[in-house]
Amino acid sequence: MLSADGGAVGFNGVALGRSQVYGAVAEAVCVQSTRHRCPSTWCDCGFYCFHDADQARALACDEQYDRSVLLEILASGRYVSYELGLRYQRQTVRSVRIGRCRCGRTSAALDDVGGGIVGWRRLEPVCRECAGRRAVLSLETFGALSGVPVRVDHGTGHAPMAPLAPLDEADRADLEPHESAVPDLSPDAEIPLLTAEVTLLQARLDELQRRLGRLTDRP
Ligand SMILES: [Zn+2]
Ligand SMILES: [Zn+2]
Incomplete structure (x- = not known):
């Protein structure tokens, strides 16, 4: 997310967390109740992480999550374990990895795609061809504003898909x-x-x- 005045960047959750924008270092906030500490065992609040980046990539195959970026984080504070990782109180974002552009090409910048929330514009990875001559946020600028390096995620597994060879x-x-x-x-x-x-x-x-x-x- 990019602040309305262009001076700050942040991150926005994918499910319940969609109403919150948080920085590179953040405390989880419960949107259901302010009367318990986050994460509570009888609530589903808190930040969530996977132990394994491939689990996050698997989640991103679901269209509900396919526009999200992958955050490498350091979890701290109170925590609860769940099947694939942790639900926890505090996180420090260590790196941001972006996926492909909507068109399928490798991303090169972040684009304002609409659907923001009050005070914040929503950004999505975009490739050079789709960005054209429009104003976009460079990965370097996002990195400088967040203090967190941003790079393109190439995954760790097999990559059987490749561009077609040019016509001879x-x-x-x-x-x-x-x-x-x-x-x-x-x-x-x-x-x-x-x-x-x-x-x-x-x-x-x-x-x-x-x-x-x-x-x-x-x-
Ligand atoms: Zn809660
Ligand atoms: Zn594109």
Whole structure:
């Protein structure tokens, strides 16, 4: 998240935490009740982490989470264990890893995508091509404002998906229309077609010659 005045950045939770923006060092806040300490065993509040980054990447396959970034954190204070990690009181963000742009290309910056909350604009990873000439927040600026390094997450496992190789000349020739692509016609059928085409070309040539004549002032 980027503050409305552009002077600060923060992070925003994905579920209950969507109403909160927190900094690189933060205490968990319970949005259900202020009468217990966070995390409480009979509430679901607190920051959540996975012990294993691949569990976080697996969660990000769900469309509810696929626009989120991966935070490497140091958990401290009170905590409760759950099946895959910890629910805890205090965290320090150590690094931010961003995924791909919506278009699938490697991200290069952070873009204001709308859907912010009062005082904060929501940012999402964006690639150079999609960013075009629009104003975006560089990863370096986000890093400087948050005090936390930002880098592109390439995962640790297999990466079987890759861009297609560019078309070579032979493939391109196959795609271009050429004479054999036109169905063979009998001479009787072909004569009116060719005559019509010549007439069109002649009219186009006349028009071009008229325009050229006007420009060069010669008939
Ligand atoms: Zn709570
Ligand atoms: Zn893109």
